[in-house]
Amino acid sequence: MQTTVIPLGTAGAVPIRDRHLSAVAVERKGRMLLFDCGEGAQYRLLHAGLNRARVDAIFITHLHGDHIYGLPGLAATIGQLHRHEPITVIGPEGLNRFLSAAAGVSEQEMPYGLSVMELDPASTVDGAVVYETDEFVVTARPLQHRIPTVGYRLEEKPRRGRFHPERARELGVTDPRDFGRLHKGERVTMSDGHVVEPEQVVGPERPGISFAYCTDTRPCAGSRQLSRDVDLVIHDATFAHELQEQAVETGHSTAREAAEVARDAKARRLLLTHISARYESADQLVADARDVFPHTEAAIELKRYMLDPREKWAGN
Amino acid sequence: MQTTVIPLGTAGAVPIRDRHLSAVAVERKGRMLLFDCGEGAQYRLLHAGLNRARVDAIFITHLHGDHIYGLPGLAATIGQLHRHEPITVIGPEGLNRFLSAAAGVSEQEMPYGLSVMELDPASTVDGAVVYETDEFVVTARPLQHRIPTVGYRLEEKPRRGRFHPERARELGVTDPRDFGRLHKGERVTMSDGHVVEPEQVVGPERPGISFAYCTDTRPCAGSRQLSRDVDLVIHDATFAHELQEQAVETGHSTAREAAEVARDAKARRLLLTHISARYESADQLVADARDVFPHTEAAIELKRYMLDPREKWAGN
Numbered sequence: 001m002q003t004t005v006i007p008l009g010t011a012g013a014v015p016i017r018d019r020h021l022s023a024v025a026v027e028r029k030g031r032m033l034l035f036d037c038g039e040g041a042q043y044r045l046l047h048a049g050l051n052r053a054r055v056d057a058i059f060i061t062h063l064h065g066d067h068i069y070g071l072p073g074l075a076a077t078i079g080q081l082h083r084h085e086p087i088t089v090i091g092p093e094g095l096n097r098f099l100s101a102a103a104g105v106s107e108q109e110m111p112y113g114l115s116v117m118e119l120d121p122a123s124t125v126d127g128a129v130v131y132e133t134d135e136f137v138v139t140a141r142p143l144q145h146r147i148p149t150v151g152y153r154l155e156e157k158p159r160r161g162r163f164h165p166e167r168a169r170e171l172g173v174t175d176p177r178d179f180g181r182l183h184k185g186e187r188v189t190m191s192d193g194h195v196v197e198p199e200q201v202v203g204p205e206r207p208g209i210s211f212a213y214c215t216d217t218r219p220c221a222g223s224r225q226l227s228r229d230v231d232l233v234i235h236d237a238t239f240a241h242e243l244q245e246q247a248v249e250t251g252h253s254t255a256r257e258a259a260e261v262a263r264d265a266k267a268r269r270l271l272l273t274h275i276s277a278r279y280e281s282a283d284q285l286v287a288d289a290r291d292v293f294p295h296t297e298a299a300i301e302l303k304r305y306m307l308d309p310r311e312k313w314a315g316n
Numbered sequence: 317m318q319t320t321v322i323p324l325g326t327a328g329a330v331p332i333r334d335r336h337l338s339a340v341a342v343e344r345k346g347r348m349l350l351f352d353c354g355e356g357a358q359y360r361l362l363h364a365g366l367n368r369a370r371v372d373a374i375f376i377t378h379l380h381g382d383h384i385y386g387l388p389g390l391a392a393t394i395g396q397l398h399r400h401e402p403i404t405v406i407g408p409e410g411l412n413r414f415l416s417a418a419a420g421v422s423e424q425e426m427p428y429g430l431s432v433m434e435l436d437p438a439s440t441v442d443g444a445v446v447y448e449t450d451e452f453v454v455t456a457r458p459l460q461h462r463i464p465t466v467g468y469r470l471e472e473k474p475r476r477g478r479f480h481p482e483r484a485r486e487l488g489v490t491d492p493r494d495f496g497r498l499h500k501g502e503r504v505t506m507s508d509g510h511v512v513e514p515e516q517v518v519g520p521e522r523p524g525i526s527f528a529y530c531t532d533t534r535p536c537a538g539s540r541q542l543s544r545d546v547d548l549v550i551h552d553a554t555f556a557h558e559l560q561e562q563a564v565e566t567g568h569s570t571a572r573e574a575a576e577v578a579r580d581a582k583a584r585r586l587l588l589t590h591i592s593a594r595y596e597s598a599d600q601l602v603a604d605a606r607d608v609f610p611h612t613e614a615a616i617e618l619k620r621y622m623l624d625p626r627e628k629w630a631g632n
Contacts, residue, residue, distance in 0.1 A: 014396045017362055021389070039389035040356045046333055065392045065418065073337070073355035073385040080330045101417030102381065 003028045003156065003209050003307045005232055007273065007299040008044035009036075012238045012252070013066050014277040020044055020301060021066045022274060024213060024234060025055075026154060028135065034058040035152060035213040035234075041070035042077050048302045053081040057131055059138060060091025061215060062149035063098065072102035079110045086113035090130050090140070092148045093118045121148045127225065135208075141226050143217035145251040151217065153226040156208020156309065160184070168201040209307035212267070215274045218248070219257045227265035231307045234299055235261055237272035240279070241288045255285035259292035271299035319344045319472065319525050319623045321548055323589065323615040324360035325352075328554045328568070329382050330593040336360055336617060337382045338590060340529060340550060341371075342470060343620075344451070350374040351468060351529040351550075357386035358393050364618045369397040373447055375454060376407025377531060378465035379414065388418035395426045402429035406446050406456075408464045409434045437464045443541065451524075457542050459533035461567040467533065469542040472524020472625065476500070484517040525623035528583070531590045534564070535573045543581035547623050550615055551577055553588035556595070557604045571601035575608035587615035 004027045009020035021038025025045060032055045034041065045052045052074065061067055071089070078087065089095060096116045103110070119130065121142040131138040136154055143149040163183040173179065173196055178188045188196045214223040215236035227233040238252035247254045253261075255272050262270035270293055275282050282298035289296040320343045325336035337354025341361065348371045350357065361368045368390065377383055387405070394403065405411060412432045419426070435446065437458040447454040452470055459465040479499040489495065489512055494504045504512045530539040531552035543549040554568035563570045569577075571588050578586035586609055591598050598614035605612040 014393050015359060015362065020359070039386065040359055043331060043336070043356055043359075046331065065388055069385070069389040069392075069418070070355065072381055076381045076385075077330050098417060101414060102385070 003211075005211055005234070005305040005307060006048050006050070007234065007271065007301050007303065007305075008034075008041055008048065009038050010273045010275055010299045010301055011038075011066070012274040012276045013064075015040075016277050016280070018301070019275060019277070021070065022061075022215065023070060024273075025050055026211060030054060031056055033131075033136070033138070033154065036061055036067045036215075037070040037074060038066050039069040039073075042074040044302070045074075053078050053083040055087060056085070056133075057088040057090065057138075059131070059140075059152045059213070060089065060095060061143065061151060061213070062092055062145060062147055063094050064147065064216070067216075068095070068098065071099060075099070075103070075110065075114055079112065083112045086115050088115045088117065088131060090117045090138075091119065092121060092150065119150055121150045124150055125222075127153075139226070141222040142220075143214060143222050144220040145216045145218070149217060151212065151214040151222055151226045153210065153212045153230065155210045158205040158207050159309065161203035161205050164201050164203065168196070171196045171200060173201070206309065207312060209309050209312075211307065212265075214261070216252055218251055219253055219261045223261050224265045227261055227267045229265070230267045231312075232269045232271065232305060233262055233265070233267045234271045234273050236274045237285055237289065237298075238274050238276050240284045255289040255296075256292055259289035259296055262296070263293045267293075268295065270296040271305070272296065273299045319527075321527055321550070321621040321623060322364050322366070323550065323587065323617050323619065323621075324357055324364065325354050326589045326591055326615045326617055327354075327382070328590040328592045329380075331356075332593050332596070334617070335591060335593075337386065338377075338531065339386060340589075341366055342527060346370060347372055349447075349452070349454070349470065352377055352383045352531075353386040353390060354382050355385040355389075358390040360618070361390075369394050369399040371403060372401070372449075373404040373406065373454075375447070375456075375468045375529070376405065376411060377459065377467060377529070378408055378461060378463055379410050380463065380532070383532075384411070384414065387415060391415070391419070391426065391430060395428065399428045402431050404431045404433065404447065406433045406454075407435065408437060408466065435466055437466045440466055441538075443469075455542070457538040458536075459530060459538050460536040461532045461534070465532060467528065467530040467538055467542045469526065469528045469546065471526045474521040474523050475625065477519035477521050480517050480519065484512070487512050487516060489517070522625065523628060525625050525628075527623065528581075530577070532568055534567055535569055535577045539577050540581045543577055543583045545581070546583045547628075548585045548587065548621060549578055549581070549583045550587045550589050552590045553601055553605065553614075554590050554592050556600045571605040571612075572608055575605035575612055578612070579609045583609075584611065586612040587621070588612065589615045 006025040008023040011019035022036040023041040024035040124140045140150040210230040212226040212233040235258035236253040237255040237258040322341045324339040327335035338352040339357040340351040440456045456466040526546040528542040528549040551574035552569040553571040553574040
């Protein structure tokens with residue numbers, strides 16, 4: 001089962017013609033999680049061919065306008081599309097006040113619940129699970145920016161191990177329903193009284209994909225921990241290496257610093273985001289980063305980055 | 317001198333692929349006035365090739381999200397573009413609270429002043445001048461929607477009449493500086509003591525262009541008065557004729573009703589806007605409207621509708 005990461009906006013603060021404000025969709029089976037929701041996120045979902053009404057949760061890194069001004073409009077549009085299932089919005093303190101002010105002035109009625117969960121970044125130092133479904137866990141950790149900011153790590157829960165029918169048959173199991181029970185982790189007692197344990201016929205659990213989203217931030221413990229061994233990290237790379245001083249001043253990262261985080265965290269792949277409007281092309285940023293971490297690209301908006309766990313299991 | 321009307325967004329409430337949320341730019345000499353500021357207006361200015369930092373005033377019809385959610389982002393971007401001249405934002409009560417909440421949560425600093433003027437639509441019944449420059453006057457009047465709403469009429473101030481040098485020469489005027497004085501409206505005393513009055517050598521004042529923006533609204537006295545004799549009116553046309561009941565219920569107009577307003581007001585040209593997402597093509601709406609008022613089009617986003625007063629004077 002594929003999980004797809006789709007950058008919707010990769011601009012730093014000021015959008016330019018082909019770079020929109022911060023947002024990333026993670027899609028699986030037609031349902032979405034969003035990371036940040038800059039102005040225009042609802043258009044970008046449309047342009048990506050994604051169904052706006054199927055966003056289940058939105059994770060906000062911090063309350064600078066370029067990361068949240070798309071929230072009220074997306075919430076309103078989803079309301080008009082007759083969604084009835086609740087949506088969870090998670091982010092630093094102040095989110096509720098902002099959303100209430102925007103919805104209140106407009107006297108909008110939402111046919112679905114918008115459940116807002118405010119985080120104190122300081123309380124996430126050891127990694128706080130902020131969202132969990134049957135398939136995913138999302139963890140937050142503090143980032144280092146000018147205002148309270150968190151980054152997120154999304155992890156698919158491990159899948160059941162591979163079932164080996166030939167081993168089961170060797171142990172005398174023949175009923176297909178017993179195959180199913182064993183694969184689910186139940187022991188099976190045969191007609192002659194002997195017991196077959198799941199461990200005898202099922203391989204080890206297989207890890208799911210993992211993804212980290214770290215912006216806006218300086219390189220920091222939080223960004224490294226969130227990116228630990230991930231399949232894909234999207235990291236703040238506002239500036240080229242030569243503007244490192246400006247990155248420090250403004251609480252951002254250079255492309256090279258993003259690459260150092262990916263390298264130190266042993267991530268498999270890095271996408272650069274939050275690119276300053278001064279760079280019409282991101283070529284220099286990519287070159288800076290690849291010196292340190294070769295598996296780097298500038299995130300391409302609307303491109304579908306497939307994360308298929310089966311790739312990891314190919315050797316099993 | 318041309319004034320250009322550029323629809324930036326023509327969608328009713330829910331954007332679709334080629335229709336964005338409500339906003340119209342009026343451009344003259346590279347400076348802009350905006351009417352409504354739905355989400356994405358800053359992108360649409362960019363796509364239209366207009367300089368976002370050169371918006372001098374923004375006129376908001378009402379506080380439904382699809383007309384205002386582009387304001388905080390545009391204001392923030394203009395701030396990043398180092399504008400220092402103030403911007404005026406005009407609209408119904410609540411605008412200030414909304415803008416403050418959005419900017420406050422984000423702790424943004426604006427290098428320019430944002431001067432917000434709140435209107436009570438009821439106080440504009442006789443037409444209230446809400447904005448004036450050397451070249452333009454903008455008047456507001458109440459519209460009829462579900463919440464307090466105003467429409468706007470922009471009028472260029474009349475230009476000085478045409479100067480007739482041959483008549484001046486007949487009256488004995490020869491000094492070019494006297495030509496200038498007469499054209500500016502000053503009387504000139506000749507060396508022999510006789511006086512030449514400007515009226516003798518200058519034609520009648522020539523009217524500037526006029527433009528009305530009426531959405532969201534039922535057809536009403538306000539929309540007819542705003543549209544009186546205008547060169548161009550952009551009017552709410554959310555629904556086709558067959559859904560008139562729904563137009564009444566939701567406080568919108570059908571395309572046919574928009575055409576009746578344009579016809580009754582003796583407007584020269586009508587553009588339909590705020591088209592419901594149910595109409596992928598606006599053909600039916602245009603057909604409905606043309607039965608009543610032939611000079612109708614569906615507003616085309618990013619098209620430049622030139623309003624050149626010289627066209628009016630061609631006969632002079």
